[in-house]
Structure formats: structure tokens, C-alpha cells
Amino acid sequence: MLQKKICMLGAFAVGKTSLVRRYVESIYSDAYHTTVGVKISKKVVQANNSEVNLVLWDLYGEDDFQKMNWKHLQGAFGYLLVADGTRPATLDKALALEQKARAEVGPLPFVFVVNKCDLVNDWQFDAALEAQLVAKKWTILRSSAKTGESVEEAFSQLTGKMLG
């Protein structure tokens, strides 16, 4: 069976762990539990008429307290870049992480997930920024780990990209 390592990248509290839990276990909790260290989950999916074992590395969110250890990206086939659509600073962080990831491990397939789209009233993902990123051929999805919106699709699109 094919095995593909996927890393979750993003600022803290953007919902990386929630997305993984929603995807792997179909579970969601509103409570925020910060991730310290690395959590690894697995999910077997069907893609291109074959079974693929996705190994999901849920990395801690980068902030002033914890800096990314880029060694965790070794051997990754792709990553899910996650931002919180209600916190503009996390969008900037995501853009910075993408650049850094490219510098550290070269161009890897990724999908940009702007999470928490259920929080309509607080949504601040700038359409102009989205257009810019789309022009750069980024795959962007508005997701909600809470409702499950676009979660499956995000991983599915990334898997497709990884399998080329």
C-alpha cells in the first residue's frame, strides 16, 4: 500500500488538530486544546483506484512560544497550509510558512485551507488576497472543522496532487 506523509502547517489555534480529528475520527470539539509536540494520525483512503495510507503529522502551531522544527517536514509528500479566516494575522503567518517551507524542503504540493468559515460574522479573509493567491495557482478552500465543510475535499485534493 502506498504511504504518504502529510504535514499540517499553520499558526496556533487555526484548527489544524480539529481538521485532522474531523477527517480521521469525524469528531469535533469547540474547546481549544493547544498542541505541544507532534501528533501523528493515519487514514487509509482510496485514490486513483488504489489504497493510500495517509500519515498525518499534526505539528504544533508556530508562535512566539514555539518555533517550527522544519526537520518534521522531511519525507513529507505534501502539506495542508491552514489559516483561521477570522484572524488576519494567521493568514500572514500561513503565507510566511509557505515561503519558509519552500525554502526548507523545496516545492511540495499543498492546499491552503482557510478554516472556521462557519463564523460568518467574523470572517475576514480578504477577497483581493484570495484573488492574488488564486492567480499564483494556489488551491484554496474555505473549510470548517466544526461543520465538516470542505474538510474531506481538502485532504482529497491534496492526495490527488501528491499522486500527481
Added chain:
Amino acid sequence: MATPLQSFSREFGYVLLEHKGEGKFVLRSEPPSWFNELWGATQPGEALIPLAEKSPFLENFLVEAQSCWNSPQTAECRSEVWIESTAAGREVPMQTTALRRDGKQLLVLHSPEAQYRDQVQILQTARSAVLEHEKLLREIQKKEILLHCIIHDLSQPLSAMRGSFDCLSAESLSEEGRKFMALGKMATQQQESMIRQIIQVFAADLQATTDAEKGANHAPDLLACARNAITWLSPAFAAKRVNLILDPQIDQQAHWHVQGEESRLGRVFTNLLENALRYSSEGGNVTVGLQTDGEFRKAFVADEGPGLPPDLRPAQMFALFSKGKEGGGKAGFGLYFCRTTVERWGGSITCASLPEIGSRFCFRLPKATVRAEGEAPPDKLLSAVADPRPAVKGRRAMRILFADDQEDIRTLITYQLERSGHHVHAVCNGREALSALLHKHFDVILLDEEMPAMGGVQAAHTIRENEARAGSHAFLIALTGNSAEDDQARLRREGFDAVLGKPFRLEGLAAILDAASSTLPLTSVPKKPAAAIPAGIDDLLGRIGGDKKLLNKMIRTFLRDTPKRIASLQKALQRKDAEEIASLAHALKGSVSIFLAQHARDRAQELEDLGHKSELGGATAVYATLKEEIAKLEENLRGYAKHTQAQPRSTVSKKTQRLTGKRKKQ
């Protein structure tokens, strides 16, 4: 039978494993319970445990561990914490250390449960606090917007009320009626003033961030703002017979530009002065002073009033709805506005009672780097280089050789540098750069790292070799897409004085050029002619019937169009398009002839002739001279335009003022 060491390891939650290759291990100590929970019960011995298969994290870590085991210099390496889950779903924090002892590849695994719990708790608290703070800020922002809307709507009926009172004034009212009308009118004005102030405060809160950026680019002059505020409030002070004084000890020559935005800074001064006036008695003095303070500039307003209430801390004076001293203020927004404004610009504000009488309100702001009006702001990216802005004044003009194979970059940077007053010779690759250096001296050489024919590094080597023989030194700047720290160090070793990563910001290039300028001997910098009025201007003015407006329009057109023509000419030269060169040179000849610039006209004619004959061998050299002549002319014309704009207002007729409605309302 377990040895004491094996039991000891288990007791303290550690397990020792020996690597047998391919991610397989044997146990060398009795495993703690979590090991058995995760990977099955087993005993020390020779049974192989495929840990890399069982744990993706360990599989990844083994790459690092293997380097450690293979390196005699590295004693050990430790992983970060990761989480493994047991079959029952219990999460076990793990950490491992790889080490080498007696030639054996060892791995020590342990579960730092307590330490992990503490770390989670600390980070959870810290991050939750950050999230709460962010949430609070968003809530405040929403409320401010709502309040702003409400206040804005409330102020609308006031216009009707004022209008009604004005209409009533025209009616014949009784003495009593006039009294009531005046009262109502006064109340309306007070309410309007209060609403305006509230709007200003909340608008300031909402727009402060963007204004701070804008302010940095415009760098208001603290002294000018203080003077304006004094002028503005003089009538109010005169009416109350309070003396308003600008401290005579202010150093008029000092650099008073600060971080901020002019109109808001003016309001800070007027708020402080109004506050001082409120508590001043007839015959008293209010002094406005400025002082330098390292990287800050300080301003103070001192009064001779009763001083601050003893029970009020200075910080409370600047709180929202604080009514200043003894509640004598109006809405309680003035000092709050001062505090929030200066703090957002990186400054601070304080107040204190003076030893004998009165109080002193003092604020300080970071000193700003003075940039001439129109200079590119620091946060503009390279894409802004085409933005037509007036040339930067006061910067040393340098001869710059610029090599880049990308035509758009070459054109834009050349255009920008020339607008900054530098003389630029742009070429496509290192070989052309070396060729240019054979004929001309340059102060700064800007080389792209990767270019066809000859790259920047190779060109730099040759330049430095030649300089070693000649005993000279040009300032070499590398432009590179590889701008990691290692690359920067590498390029410096190759002979570059500075490295600029692509995409770069204009202010980054400007800063490097400033640094380069400071390293140049004064004699090496070509002095640009003073911006004097060209001798031919009077003749020209005579020919157009003394119409200065028309002349200024002609100058503006020339200054607008010529850089484009120069840039097109340069491109035509690069393409070796003889016909186009002749055509553009002809157009330039016509333009410069208008201003009787004989030297420039001759060079343009020369270039036109070369174009017509398709003899482009010496065209580049003629073009360089033409460009220098045009640069001189441009500077002269700018000087003239500035001179005429600086004429006193009295030159504008009163009729014009009436027509344009620009006279200040009396």
C-alpha cells in the same frame, strides 16, 4: 532476571534500546508499562522490535539519529516531544535521545508526562490569553464602529436645528424670545462640538494603524505643528488674556521630524493647549517647548494653573472620559485622544504638577528619518518603481552601473535611480558591464547574480582583480534570488560589498546606496549643478509673452515626458533599432531646444545623425552624455518650477481667489 540498572531505568520511566539496523531494535532494559501499552509486552533480549514501522515519528528521527551514530563528534541528539496513542486511545508524550556507547547505536526512550503536562498548561494559558485579547480587540472595534455610526447619525439633525435658529434670528422676537433662541443656539453649538470630538477620537482609534504608516512616510515637523497650534489658538488665549509662548530655548536648527501624521499631531498640541488654557488665569503663561531626547523628540505644554489633583495618577488623566483636572473638561476625550494617538506612533505621554505652580504635559515621539516629499515610502515594493515621483533632493548623486538581464527590471530600476538623481548606465550582463567599465568610472556597480553570457559573480571577480591593479574600489552590490544568510555570506566572500535579495524593496536599495555614498570619497561624486534658473528661461519667457503659467506647464510636460523618452531611447539602443533611435533623438532634440539647452541639443542631433546613418558604434557613449545633459536641464527646470511656486500668495489676484473660492472664510 533484570539487572539493577534495568530495573532502575524502568522505575524512572526510561527504556534503553540498541539499534540493529533498518529501524529494528533490541531491548537493553526492562521497559516501563507505557512501552508495553504502545508496542506490546516484551522482555530484554535479542528479539528484534521494528520500532520504525510502529512509529512514523521514530522512523523520521532515525535519519537524524543515524548521523549522530555515524559521527564521532556528535555525542548525542535529542528529539522533540511527540505523542503516541495506545490501542485504548490514551495519549503518551514521548521523547528520545540517540547516543553511541562502546560502538553501539543506542536509543533512550522516555515519557516526560509531568514535564509535558506543565508545558501544555503554560502554553494553553498563554495562547488562550492571546486569543482572548484578539477577540476583545475585535469586539472593541465592532463597538467603535457602531458608536461612530450612532454619533454620526445623531449629528445630522443638528444642522436642521442650527438652520432653524438662524431663521428665527431674522424674525422679530421679544427680548425673552431672543434670549431663549441664543440659549438654544449655544447649546446646539456645544453639542455639535462635543459630537465632533467624539467622532475624531473614535475615527482616530479605527484608523490609527494606517495613519501611523502614512505618518511615517510624511514625517511631520514637530516644531511646525507646535507653531501652527499656537497660531490657531492665539485668539482664544488673547481673549482670556493668557500669554501663549513658544519656548525661546528651542533649537530651531534641530531635526524635529517625528513619527506620526501632521493633522493628528496638530490636534494633540491643540488639545493640550486647550486643556492648559482652561486652567490658566488671566495674566498667566502657557509655554510650548521642544527638546531632543536621543532617538525621540519631546514636546511639552506647561501652564501656571492649579496643578494636577493630588489624588489622581497621571495615567488616569489620560483615560477615556477622564475630565482632566477636577472634572473641568468637556467630554473627557481630549487627553484620551492625545494618549492613544502618541502611543500608536510608538511614543508616550505623561503629566506632572510643577514644583511651585502649574502643571506640565509632556509627550515624546520617535524621531523620523526625513525623506523629501514625494520620495518612495519604505513599504512600497519594487512594483512601485514606475510610480512617477519627483526626484529626491539632498542625496549624493552617484554614477551607477547596473547589470540585469531582465529588461523590465532594468528599465524600472534605471528610471527610479535616475529620478533619485543618480546617473545610471544599464547593461544586460556581466560582460557588457566589464566593457562599460573600460570607458567610464562608476561609484556603484549593481550586478544581478544570474545573467547570460557572464553572471554577476564572475564579473565581480574580474572587477576586483582589475581594481587590485589600479588601486581603486567600487561599491559592488549583488542582486540575487538566493537571499538566505548563507548566500549573503557567500556573495560577500565573492567580493560584493552588499547583497540585495530579490524581490527587494526600494528602501532596501536606497539604504544600501546611502551606505555606498558614505564610503565614497567626496571628490569621486559628481556634483550636480545647483538648481539655478537657466539663463535661457528669461529669453523663453519673453518669447511666450511672459506667461509664467504657460512656462510652468511646458516645464511640467518636459519633466513628465522626457524620462519616458530617455527610457525608450535606451531600449532602442539595446535593440539596435537605428530608425527608432533617430526618431526619439529627434523628439528629444525638439524638447531640449525649447529650453535653449544647446549642449543637450547637440548631443541629440549627434545621436539622430548616427541613427539615420545606422552607425551605432558610438551611439551608447553619445546617449550617456545626452542623458547627463538632460539630467542637468531637468534639475534646473525643477529648481525654476520650485522657485516660482514659492512666490508669495499676493501674486495671485484677488479675483482669482474669488473665482476659485480658495480664500479663507472670514
